[in-house]
Amino acid sequence: MESESVIRSSDPAYISIHGVEKTYAADGSPISALKGIDLDIAAGEFVSIVGPSGCGKSTLLKCVAGLQAVSSGSISIRSKQVQTPPDNMAIVFQRDVLFDWRTVLDNVLVLVEFRGLRRQDYEQRALRLLKDYGLDGYAHRFPWELSGGMRQRVAICRALIVDPDLLLMDEPFGALDAMTRDDLNAELERLWYETRKTIIFITHGIDEAVYLGDRVVVMARNPGRIAEIVPINIPRPRPLSIRQTEEFGKYVQHIRHLFASMGLVKAE
Amino acid sequence: MSSTSVISSRRWGLSKQNEPMNYWRKTEQTRTIIVVLAVLVVVWEMSVRIFGIRSFLLPAPTIVLSDIIGNPIFFGKQSLYTLYVTSVGFLIALVGGVLAAIAIVSSSFIDRTFYTLLVATNSIPKVALAPLFVIWLGTGGAPKIAIAAIIAIFPIVINTTVGLRAIDNDMIDLARSARAPRRDIMLKVRFPNALPSVFAGAKIGISFALIGAIVGEFVAGEQGLGYVILTSQATFNSTRAFAAILVLGVLGTIMFFIIEAIERWMLPWHVSQRSQKGR
Numbered sequence: 030m031e032s033e034s035v036i037r038s039s040d041p042a043y044i045s046i047h048g049v050e051k052t053y054a055a056d057g058s059p060i061s062a063l064k065g066i067d068l069d070i071a072a073g074e075f076v077s078i079v080g081p082s083g084c085g086k087s088t089l090l091k092c093v094a095g096l097q098a099v100s101s102g103s104i105s106i107r108s109k110q111v112q113t114p115p116d117n118m119a120i121v122f123q124r125d126v127l128f129d130w131r132t133v134l135d136n137v138l139v140l141v142e143f144r145g146l147r148r149q150d151y152e153q154r155a156l157r158l159l160k161d162y163g164l165d166g167y168a169h170r171f172p173w174e175l176s177g178g179m180r181q182r183v184a185i186c187r188a189l190i191v192d193p194d195l196l197l198m199d200e201p202f203g204a205l206d207a208m209t210r211d212d213l214n215a216e217l218e219r220l221w222y223e224t225r226k227t228i229i230f231i232t233h234g235i236d237e238a239v240y241l242g243d244r245v246v247v248m249a250r251n252p253g254r255i256a257e258i259v260p261i262n263i264p265r266p267r268p269l270s271i272r273q274t275e276e277f278g279k280y281v282q283h284i285r286h287l288f289a290s291m292g293l294v295k296a297e
Numbered sequence: 298m299s300s301t302s303v304i305s306s307r308r309w310g311l312s313k314q315n316e317p318m319n320y321w322r323k324t325e326q327t328r329t330i331i332v333v334l335a336v337l338v339v340v341w342e343m344s345v346r347i348f349g350i351r352s353f354l355l356p357a358p359t360i361v362l363s364d365i366i367g368n369p370i371f372f373g374k375q376s377l378y379t380l381y382v383t384s385v386g387f388l389i390a391l392v393g394g395v396l397a398a399i400a401i402v403s404s405s406f407i408d409r410t411f412y413t414l415l416v417a418t419n420s421i422p423k424v425a426l427a428p429l430f431v432i433w434l435g436t437g438g439a440p441k442i443a444i445a446a447i448i449a450i451f452p453i454v455i456n457t458t459v460g461l462r463a464i465d466n467d468m469i470d471l472a473r474s475a476r477a478p479r480r481d482i483m484l485k486v487r488f489p490n491a492l493p494s495v496f497a498g499a500k501i502g503i504s505f506a507l508i509g510a511i512v513g514e515f516v517a518g519e520q521g522l523g524y525v526i527l528t529s530q531a532t533f534n535s536t537r538a539f540a541a542i543l544v545l546g547v548l549g550t551i552m553f554f555i556i557e558a559i560e561r562w563m564l565p566w567h568v569s570q571r572s573q574k575g576r
Contacts (some may be wrong), residue, residue, distance in 0.1 A: 114476055143475035143485075
């Protein structure tokens with residue numbers, strides 16, 4: 030991976046989300062998707078957002094990405110108001126969104142083209158990324174020749190090609206089987222540990238959120254709001270086996286209880 | 298193997314187990330067509346001979362075939378002319394149709410005006426315009442090409458427009474997240490994603506272009522297979538008319554399969570092609 034300064038700025042709030050509301054105009058009454066969202070994210074922080082479907086977590090991510098406008102409130106990155114997609118940001122979606130008509134290598138390089146940069150300058154980096162993610166020898170294959178896990182790895186390589194400071198991940202491993210998800214979780218933890226990118230990771234898996242996050246933002250729905258922010262004080266790097274520890278279990282239990290109190294899951 | 302998997306593997310032509318069996322299955326359609334055609338031709342030949350039908354009413358297939366074989370230069374020349382009118386008309390329709398679809402998808406104004414007009418005029422039988430084109434463009438190749446193009450353009454525009462619109466929102470978001478210019482979103486995301494639809498439209502379009510070419514030759518022709526059919530009618534030369542129709546059928550089939558071959562070559566990634574390549 031490219032070296033990144035570990036401490037990015039003296040300003041602790043790299044991303045500042047303040048009083049964000051988002052309402053959709055449905056026929057008749059407007060629907061409130063997000064209400065009163067306040068969240069500061071430090072540079073190099075890994076923030077997991079966990080919540081039930083319909084809690085607006087994806088909407089929040091799209092607002093941070095500058096793909097959707099907020100109805101009121103403000104989102105700023107490095108004190109700059111987000112209106113259009115910020116520079117040096119990349120998104121990983123739940124579905125890999127690979128272009129079927131492009132080879133794996135061309136898929137990884139597509140964002141380079143979109144940004145108007147020179148392909149040749151990034152080809153070596155693309156091949157190295159693919160190698161790092163175990164896709165050696167697949168550069169000239171087409172996406173349909175790959176398994177679901179491999180495809181999502183390609184999508185991650187694509188996001189990393191321009192070496193973004195900010196990585197927004199919208200349930201990236203939601204569609205994968207449990208074993209592949211474990212692998213990709215461990216890879217992402219390693220990636221964060223080595224590069225200290227700022228990552229916002231949306232999931233509906235509590236384990237995943239706790240395993241990866243410095244903080245877990247627990248969201249509730251109707252309207253979409255933050256129920257609690259749970260700091261995760263588990264030392265890094267975190268091997269997958271950490272999930273068997275009592276400490277880890279306590280965090281998961283705590284969040285599960287939060288959902289139970291909202292009536293979203295049954296208490297154990 | 299359960300019955301459902303037999304159906305689906307036949308449908309998609311999946312090839313994994315026992316190759317010869319699969320080859321047999323894959324060619325089933327072709328074999329069926331050949332058998333049906335052969336039976337039809339034999340029945341036709343027999344009925345003409347048994348009932349002594351006179352050839353100006355219904356010529357026997359052997360006589361039709363021998364007319365073609367006996368006049369290779371004549372039929373070759375006429376076919377080439379029709380082929381030329383059809384392919385030029387089709388190419389104009391293809392380029393014009395795809396550009397029009399891009400304009401429709403890019404601009405809501407063009408969508409509201411031009412596309413609405415297009416859909417409305419689609420219900421007019423375009424062949425009715427043929428005599429007008431002769432008035433406007435004379436009796437040379439131009440009016441025939443114009444008719445072929447105007448008939449072929451409709452399915453191409455409509456299919457391409459639908460294809461350009463049927464896009465996964467995440468794909469657009471992905472492009473927007475990298476601040477892709479509009480041109481890139483169109484040419485590198487929407488258009489390649491729409492290519493299967495473009496080809497679907499083109500396959501209908503090529504058949505339509507052939508119809509347009511024949512109609513054009515009917516209305517004002519000095520050459521071409523349509524003109525051959527028309528003049529044969531004037532002289533009660535049914536054998537010649539049947540021969541021209543037979544050549545037309547072959548021509549249309551060949552052009553259709555050429556488009557399909559180009560599609561297979563250009564879209565190896567498309568779902569409909571994957572089975573042939575194997576996973």
